[in-house]
Amino acid sequence: MEKRGAYFFVLDAIIAGAIFIITTVIVLGSYLNTPTTDQSYLLAEDTMKFMLNTKIKDFHDPQVLEWAENGDINNPEQSIFQQVAEFYFLNMDSHATNLTRIIIESLWPQQYGVSYSIIEETQNQTIYERYSERIPNSKFLQTSRKLTFFKINETSYFGPAISEVRIWG
Amino acid sequence: MGMNRKAILFTSMALMISALLTIMFGAYQITPVDERVGLDTLQIRSGNQHIITLIAYIKTTLSTSTYSALQGMIEYIWINNEDDFFFDDEEDIKASFKECILYATLNNSNDPCPFMENQTITNFLQRLINLTNKELSVETNITIIDIWIEQQNPFSVYTYMNLSFFVKSKKLFWNRTELLRVSTTIEGLKDPLYFKGGVYNSTFKESLTKIFNRTTFEKFVNESEYKTVQTVNVTESSGGDKGMSFFARLTDDWDGRNDPWIRIASIVSPQKLIDAGFNPDDTYNRSNIDYLYWNKYEFGVCQLFYVKDNTNQALVSGSQLLTDFVNLTVEDIDSC
Numbered sequence: 064m065e066k067r068g069a070y071f072f073v074l075d076a077i078i079a080g081a082i083f084i085i086t087t088v089i090v091l092g093s094y095l096n097t098p099t100t101d102q103s104y105l106l107a108e109d110t111m112k113f114m115l116n117t118k119i120k121d122f123h124d125p126q127v128l129e130w131a132e133n134g135d136i137n138n139p140e141q142s143i144f145q146q147v148a149e150f151y152f153l154n155m156d157s158h159a160t161n162l163t164r165i166i167i168e169s170l171w172p173q174q175y176g177v178s179y180s181i182i183e184e185t186q187n188q189t190i191y192e193r194y195s196e197r198i199p200n201s202k203f204l205q206t207s208r209k210l211t212f213f214k215i216n217e218t219s220y221f222g223p224a225i226s227e228v229r230i231w232g
Numbered sequence: 233m234g235m236n237r238k239a240i241l242f243t244s245m246a247l248m249i250s251a252l253l254t255i256m257f258g259a260y261q262i263t264p265v266d267e268r269v270g271l272d273t274l275q276i277r278s279g280n281q282h283i284i285t286l287i288a289y290i291k292t293t294l295s296t297s298t299y300s301a302l303q304g305m306i307e308y309i310w311i312n313n314e315d316d317f318f319f320d321d322e323e324d325i326k327a328s329f330k331e332c333i334l335y336a337t338l339n340n341s342n343d344p345c346p347f348m349e350n351q352t353i354t355n356f357l358q359r360l361i362n363l364t365n366k367e368l369s370v371e372t373n374i375t376i377i378d379i380w381i382e383q384q385n386p387f388s389v390y391t392y393m394n395l396s397f398f399v400k401s402k403k404l405f406w407n408r409t410e411l412l413r414v415s416t417t418i419e420g421l422k423d424p425l426y427f428k429g430g431v432y433n434s435t436f437k438e439s440l441t442k443i444f445n446r447t448t449f450e451k452f453v454n455e456s457e458y459k460t461v462q463t464v465n466v467t468e469s470s471g472g473d474k475g476m477s478f479f480a481r482l483t484d485d486w487d488g489r490n491d492p493w494i495r496i497a498s499i500v501s502p503q504k505l506i507d508a509g510f511n512p513d514d515t516y517n518r519s520n521i522d523y524l525y526w527n528k529y530e531f532g533v534c535q536l537f538y539v540k541d542n543t544n545q546a547l548v549s550g551s552q553l554l555t556d557f558v559n560l561t562v563e564d565i566d567s568c
Contacts, residue, residue, distance in 0.1 A: 071236070071239055072239075075239050075242060075243060078243060078246075079242070079243070079246045082246050082247065082250045083246075083250070085250070086250040086253050086254060089254055090253060090254065108274060108278060182367050184359060184362065184363055207278075208367065208368055209282075209285065210282065210285045210286065210289060210360075210363075210364070210368075212289050212292060213292075214292050214295075214296065217295075217296065217299040217416075217417065217420060218296060218299055218300050218303070218347075218351070219296065220292055220293065220296055222289070223289060223359055223360045223363050223364075224363070225363065225367045225368065
């Protein structure tokens with residue numbers, strides 16, 4: 064009689080242990096629904112904000128210093144955003160691409176794809192892009208766009224155009 | 233029997249707790265309200281920044297369009313130079329400016345305003361509207377209520393534009409009326425007063441010299457610079473010797489409203505007169521101060537002076553030399 068009681072208690076403990084283990088496995092193995100939308104929107108906006116608010120003179124890079132010494136950059140007080148637009152307007156495409164590449168590679172690790180484009184009234188120009196082949200398989204794709212213009216002289220200005228940052232991963 | 237009931241009870245409890253844990257972690261995770269609010273706040277900030285950029289763009293284009301309109305008005309004076317055309321008065325300047333900057337026409341739409349094709353403020357704003365509607369999915373409407381020009385500084389003008397704009401995106405909209413003011417330099421524009429001489433042109437260029445001596449005076453003349461002019465009595469003429477502001481030069485009216493702090497003058501270079509085909513000896517009793525020279529104001533014999541040892545030999549009244557070109561002394565000047 065007592066052996067039967069002990070038998071049931073042991074069996075009960077084994078069943079309880081099995082339930083606990085199975086539950087733990089299910090909980091730890093389940094997919095956590097992390098909200099990625101907000102985070103990636105923040106990052107696209109942050110990239111744009113960084114380019115808008117950082118002056119060229121505050122971004123220390125050997126290539127940028129070389130351009131400043133060559134006279135390719137003649138206004139170190141303007142933002143990176145404006146400098147890229149100026150390079151683009153002056154048809155210094157390689158400078159625009161290289162400056163954008165330097166900025167993006169300093170901000171973004173390699174698992175993210177990034178592109179920077181300038182959209183005018185009649186044409187779109189991709190200034191820099193990497194890993195565009197990953198877009199179809201990416202889990203998110205976010206865009207940040209800003210109105211772009213700058214004054215050239217008293218009678219002409221560049222713009223209006225749209226500068227666009229896209230990030231995917 | 234009692235033990236079986238306990239066993240059943242405990243087993244049931246264990247199953248219930250397991251099921252509860254599974255439901256808690258396996259169910260769809262609802263985003264808490266706080267996180268959503270953060271995203272909306274970010275979008276609103278981004279939208280506000282867009283409005284700030286929009287206004288900055290409008291100001292830039294207003295300045296660009298203003299300069300082009302002034303260029304066009306001055307060119308219009310030149311085109312009609314044979315008819316001795318100048319604008320009537322300040323009201324005419326304002327009305328003509330408004331017509332030119334909005335519609336690229338002058339003289340009540342009878343004539344085109346030169347240089348204003350695709351340079352009107354209307355055109356610039358329309359390009360902005362088209363682009364933002366298409367690329368930013370933002371509906372933008374801008375209406376110009378009024379636009380006018382004033383001169384309060386000697387080498388620049390203020391353009392005022394009263395406008396209303398309506399901007400609407402998916403979740404946000406702005407409906408505002410703004411009065412914008414931009415300052416536009418007149419440097420680089422041709423001086424219409426010099427059209428009276430025909431071929432000898434001059435463009436506005438502010439002198440950076442504060443204190444003149446023989447050397448800087450010579451540079452001032454040779455480089456056709458301009459400076460503000462103090463009130464100086466030269467002779468008993470009705471106009472006196474007041475200098476002429478930019479607006480006064482558009483109307484060729486040295487008696488008109490001519491606030492002292494905006495009066496400017498340049499010195500007509502004798503060498504440039506010769507290069508333009510003038511014989512300086514024909515005007516020996518005329519001051520080389522530009523508004524006196526081009527309005528053919530003559531002085532008595534030996535009432536004009538020149539700065540010694542200067543190659544340009546520009547003639548100016550003695551009091552003007554000492555008042556408007558500070559630091560030149562009596563020993564620096566000579567007459568006849």
